[in-house]
Amino acid sequence: MHIILVSNRLATAKTFVITPRFVLAAVTVFLAMMFATSALFSWLSVQFRLPFLEHMVLSVHKQEVERSDAYMRDNLNAMAARLGQMQAQLLRLDSLGERVSSLAGVKPEDKPIDFRGGQGGPLLLAQPQTPVEFGQALDRLSRHVEYRLDALSAMESQLLDEKVRRSLLPTITPIQGNYVGSGFGWRVDPIVGAGAMHEGIDFVADVGTPVIAAAGGVVVVAENHPQYGNLIEIDHGNDFSTRYAHLSKLVVKDGQFVKRGQHLGLSGNTGRSTGPHLHFEVRYKGVAQNPSRFLQQGGQLAQASRGRR
Structure with missing residues (x-):
């Protein structure tokens, strides 16, 4: 940048060239003067305890402290x-x-120890x-x-x-039957007419009525049996198993995993049977149990679930 100065008394003009180095030097000198002035005021305030300067410095410091305290107090x-x-x-x-x-x-x-013992009183959160x-x-x-x-x-x-x-407990009814033809326990055998133990429940139903799994598990038997007819046995774990007998059709096979309520087959009149029905057994460690106990438990759970809704 070139600056030309012209005087009324002089016939010639003077030219000044402003370089970046000149600008930097000027800024440095300006900042140094400001710092020196501030240091001078501080020194004068300390040495001569000038009331005006001392009050000004304390006022600025107090304002900064108050702003900082107010900000922290609001945040807290x-x-x-x-x-x-x-x-x-x-x-x-x-x-x-x-x-x-x-x-x-x-x-x-x-x-834990910190929370043992009775506590009470009005809720006054500190x-x-x-x-x-x-x-x-x-x-x-x-x-x-x-x-x-x-x-x-x-x-x-x-x-x-x-x-x-x-x-994994067999608690849902495996078929929508018309009624229960024969319950669990001792009865007169319908074929030979002698007293015999009936190890399951007979649900009377038309041939072709869908049969479902009373609980989830693994199919261990899916075959034709001389007395049970078409038979499905499911292992539910924890030593529980169920049997579904006299079926007309099987839709699952050995080793298949089935879910609770999954379709297993259709009711029928196969094996040692006098008419269409589903013979349903529940066994624990191989010993026959009364299926009604488990089915009643399933009904109670269903009612409790509907009540919560």
């Missing part, structure tokens, strides 16, 4: 309010967890006013949340185990 109040909301939600979660465990029949785990108090409240809340998560996880595990156990 906002976080304290949020902490109070979280504590209230945690109390409701504790109450809900106790009700759920009671309804599910699950025994809650022992509480609002932390200092960072130290706020940190302590957060630590307590964190420990309580960790305990509650562990307790709910244990409850979930127990409920899942119970759900799996129930799903």
Whole structure:
């Protein structure tokens, strides 16, 4: 950049060239002068304790401290309010967890030492006013949340185990029959007319009525038997098994996994039978059990489920 100066007294003009180095030097000199002036005022204030300068410096410092305190106080109040909301939600979660465990029949785990013993009184949540108090409240809340998560996880595990156990019990009726022709226990055999043990339940139904699995499991037998006729036997685990006899058609095979309520075949009149029906057995460790006990349990569970809805 070129600057030309022209004077009325001089016939000639003077030219100045402004280079980047010149600009940098000028800025440096300007900043140095400002720093020197500030240092001078500070030195004068300290040495001569000038009231005006001292008051100005203290006023600026006080304003900065007040702004910083106000900002921190606002943040602490906002976080304290949020902490109070979280504590209230945690109390409701504790109450809900106790009700759920009671309804599910699950025994809650022992509480940690910090939370043992009866507690009560009006709900007056303390609002932390200092960072130290706020940190302590957060630590307590964190420990309580960790305990509650562990307790709910244990409850979930127990409920899942119970759900799996129930799903493997034969508790649903395997056929929509017209009526029960013969129950479990001693009876007069319909063919020979002598007293004999009947190890299942006979559901009277027309030929071709769908038959379903009373519980999930693995098919271990799917064959024609001299007395049972077309027979399906399912292993449900935990030493439980079920048998479905006198079928007219089989739609599953050995080794197949079946779900609870899955279609197995059609009712019929095969084997040692006097008419169309489904012979249904429940066995535990190979010993015949009364299927009515399990089917009644399934009906109670279904009613309880509808009641909760």
